Amino acid sequence: MINEAVKYYSLNELWKNIKKLSPKRRYIAGGSDIVISHHYDDLNTDLLVDISDIKELNIVKETSDSVFIGAAVKISEFKKNNIIKRYIPALYECVDYYASPSVRNIATLGGNLVNSSPCADGVLALVASGARVVRNLYGKQKLSDIFDVIIGPKKTSLKKDELIEGFIVPKWEHRAVFLKMMPRKIFGISKAGLCVCANLKGNLFKDIRISASSVGPAVIDCKKTSRFLTDKDITNDIINKAKDIISCEISPIDDHRSTADYRREITAVFLQRAIEKFVV
Numbered sequence: 001m002i003n004e005a006v007k008y009y010s011l012n013e014l015w016k017n018i019k020k021l022s023p024k025r026r027y028i029a030g031g032s033d034i035v036i037s038h039h040y041d042d043l044n045t046d047l048l049v050d051i052s053d054i055k056e057l058n059i060v061k062e063t064s065d066s067v068f069i070g071a072a073v074k075i076s077e078f079k080k081n082n083i084i085k086r087y088i089p090a091l092y093e094c095v096d097y098y099a100s101p102s103v104r105n106i107a108t109l110g111g112n113l114v115n116s117s118p119c120a121d122g123v124l125a126l127v128a129s130g131a132r133v134v135r136n137l138y139g140k141q142k143l144s145d146i147f148d149v150i151i152g153p154k155k156t157s158l159k160k161d162e163l164i165e166g167f168i169v170p171k172w173e174h175r176a177v178f179l180k181m182m183p184r185k186i187f188g189i190s191k192a193g194l195c196v197c198a199n200l201k202g203n204l205f206k207d208i209r210i211s212a213s214s215v216g217p218a219v220i221d222c223k224k225t226s227r228f229l230t231d232k233d234i235t236n237d238i239i240n241k242a243k244d245i246i247s248c249e250i251s252p253i254d255d256h257r258s259t260a261d262y263r264r265e266i267t268a269v270f271l272q273r274a275i276e277k278f279v280v
């Protein structure tokens with residue numbers, strides 16, 4: 001039963017105090033996942049450690065070749081931040097599909113990764129952008145692949161007290177298309193999603209990264225489809241072949257939100273729509 005919360009404002013303060021806290025402690029950022037889970041599952045937690053205002057987790061900064069986004073940056077911020085808009089267009093584009101405005105104002109990118117849902121919009125955008133994860137345990141940083149952190153639905157490889165400090169996204173010249181099938185325009189509930197980040201020269205994709213959501217146990221990095229489309233002249237035949245490849249690369253299931261057949265079909269249609277948006 002959760003009956004207490006503490007809040008820290010810097011990583012220094014957090015690492016100085018954390019080992020003195022209840023052994024059943026757990027992080028909270030926006031609370032949009034953990035507060036709901038708390039109602040349905042026994043989280044074996046009696047203390048929430050609020051990291052939402054830790055200053056190092058709320059930074060967006062650029063270097064010559066990459067952008068760092070702190071894990072506690074709120075989803076609604078992606079629309080307001082010019083560095084994100086310029087260099088990580090997938091995050092900018094995902095906002096309109098992400099839950100409702102009230103959830104976007106509290107939900108964070110770090111929480112989205114750690115919740116590890118197959119329909120996580122932030123993760124979908126990060127994967128297609130080529131992001132890596134900065135982990136931090138007691139002050140020691142480690143850089144990881146996103147799929148070293150996500151090890152299954154709602155499961156991560158994070159150790160006790162290990163924190164997602166943020167994400168490093170390489171700067172590369174590209175545009176992004178983010179598509180999501182939802183029963184209603186807001187509230188976010190996803191049947192399937194697709195994100196394509198690409199750099200088109202003439203009629204050729206020079207660099208392309210494709211990710212898909214709600215069509216497997218976790219967000220999927222569609223490497224085979226991306227490889228297939230790289231350096232190809234975009235014709236109807238190539239688009240049809242790419243649709244066949246992505247259909248085999250995903251593994252959707254039937255559940256209360258949709259059927260596996262529909263999800264497979266809509267993912268292929270989304271790929272076609274995304275390619276057409278780049279080419280037009």
Ligand SMILES: Cc1cc2nc3c(=O)[nH]c(=O)nc-3n(C[C@H](O)[C@H](O)[C@H](O)COP(=O)(O)OP(=O)(O)OC[C@H]3O[C@@H](n4cnc5c(N)ncnc54)[C@H](O)[C@@H]3O)c2cc1C
Pocket residue numbers: 026027028029030031032033034035036051071072097098099100103106107108109110111112113114115119120121122162163164165187188189
């Ligand atoms: C009505 C509703 C609609 C939603 N719609 C969408 C949607 O459209 N798309 C979507 O992707 N998601 C959606 N969600 C899910 C949720 O809003 C997101 O996953 C959100 O990004 C979670 O972030 P948070 O800060 O609220 O996480 P929290 O609930 O604070 O935390 C989630 C988990 O992550 C851990 N955690 C948080 N931050 C860190 C960190 N930096 N390091 C280590 N561990 C951490 C917590 O301990 C907890 O286990 C929705 C949720 C609700 C309630």
